[in-house]
Amino acid sequence: MPAPKSLSADSLPPHSLRIGLIREGKVPADQRVALTPKKSVEAQTTYPGLRVIVQGSLVRAYADQEYRDLGLSVQDEVADCDVLLGVKEVPVALLVPDKTYFFFSHTIKKQPANRELLRAVLARNITLIDYELLTDAAGQRVVAFGRYAGIVGAYNALLTYGRKHGLFELKPAHQCVDLDDMQEEYFKVKSLPPLKIAVTGSGRVAGGALEVLDKMGIRQVTVHQYLHQDFAEPVYAQLRSGDYHRHRDGRPWDTADFHQHPASYESTFAPYLPLTDLLIACAYWHPAAPRLLSEADTQRPDFRINTIADVTCDVNGSIPVTRRAATITAPAYDYVPATGELAPAYSAPENITVMAVDNLPCELPRNASRDFGRQLLDHVFPHLLAGDPDGVLARATIAKGGQLCPRYAYLADYVG
Missing domain, CATH: 3.40.50.720 (NAD(P)-binding Rossmann-like Domain)
Known part of the structure; x- marks a missing residue:
């Protein structure tokens, strides 16, 4: 050779x-x-x-x-x-x-x-x-393409929420020429009720999602405010790993240890379930880590989440209602809490509508390619x-x- x-x-x-x-x-x-x-x-x-x-x-x-x-x-x-x-x-x-x-x-x-x-x-x-x-x-x-996964994922989250509740119709991201064109759609997001949005994660994906929410004029609040205050406007909170996990033996939170030994931790997401309307999941999930919530949680009387944007799209992963990946042209489906079955998107108000697309950056391919090329040249x-x-x-x-x-x-x- x-x-x-x-x-x-x-x-x-x-x-x-x-x-x-x-x-x-x-x-x-x-x-x-x-x-x-x-x-x-x-x-x-x-x-x-x-x-x-x-x-x-x-x-x-x-x-x-x-x-x-x-x-x-x-x-x-x-x-x-x-x-x-x-x-x-x-x-x-x-x-x-x-x-x-x-x-x-x-x-x-x-x-x-x-x-x-x-x-x-x-x-x-x-x-x-x-x-x-x-x-x-x-x-x-x-x-990585993570930033654009977060950008498109958050946009799709609001698109899905708007359709589910009959509030507004956003042009699908893949029909937009580029990011500038998509951002013109942000101005349609003016009729949101005072909902609470939880965004999990602290990496590139979550950063992209936060860019969209900020540009849409949705106010960020602290985790403490999110848990203990009511608001007359839509708000979001960024939840980092330590905000919804704890060590099983009660040790203080240790981010490095969590990444090295995820099986030693358990989910503490329960307090967010009765407060959250829209969940945008952007956190990397290891199969040994605890799930964010369970299917049984969705049947709790106080369970409030009605729309989930699983940006990470881990099928049967951190969010068990993500049963399959959707497609760019048909990005959402419904999960029926009473039966655990899937149904067409927006088929009943009591269903949880799930947006789960595993190739979100493909919806803005020119922008995503420009960013990726920049990273290749620099790093x-x-x-x-x-x-x-x-x-x-x-x-x-x-x-x-x-x-x-x-x-x-x-x-x-x-x-x-």
Whole structure:
């Protein structure tokens, strides 16, 4: 097997490292792209030893001509490139042997649907670098679509609440040209009753959700105010992990310990159940962590939540009424507390209407792609083009040379 090409731009002649932007092959097709036309040009300008080649696509949010207009090469195949950048999982039939790929593989939790994908990666001697695993020295992710998941998720939450109660009709996010167009819809949200909105989480996703609520003019209150005061206007509170969990043996809250040992904690979300009208769930959930609420909770006489936007969309996860993922075009369904069954969205006032879409950033693909490309240029390309001295890429490499990397050896039984 030939030695892999060095990824150091300092010692490379022009165009010696070719990066291919692959056409998304997963069905349904994703309109996002790792690098927009302008970000592609910026990459070439910043690193003279790099050339970006674009695989033609009829569904990408940025048309092929937008790349050509900036002097970028668009061609039907990019198999001659050294590094291939995608977004979603690459279908097994499209994987090119002996290449370095970047994409979200969704394999690190042993997801059954992607077992054959990882097996093919190993069999074809592919180096797989997963965006989800790219972290800095402190362990924080450096690239993600989370902000736009939160933005679209909160928008869909209000869209769903408005439809359920006949208050207003917002244009679906996927029908908006971009974020600016979607924000024009915010002005329709003027007839909200004095409801209480709980937003869980403190990361990128929750941050995106809070952006929307703030721009819609919904006032943020403290957790204490949320629990102990009534308001004559709609308000929201951001609930961090320590606001609705406690250690089982009564120890003081410890965020780091919670992330390391989630099974040692229990949910204390019960006080919010009789106070909350709309729940926007943006918190990352580990399968060992307690569920936010139970199906039995939904039958309590004082249970008040009538609309849930499960932005994280963990099916049968932290929110047990999230029984399945919905779709962009049909983003909601009803859960019937009396029977535990699902029903069409908005079919009865007493039902809980659930918005659960697992690819929310796809609804604003141009904006989401711009942000993602910015993150790649700022936090990944410097390592890609300088030999990865800090191990950023190494930590995110699941497979190389036909083998699982040591950090991901636990996947051996998954692919065995």
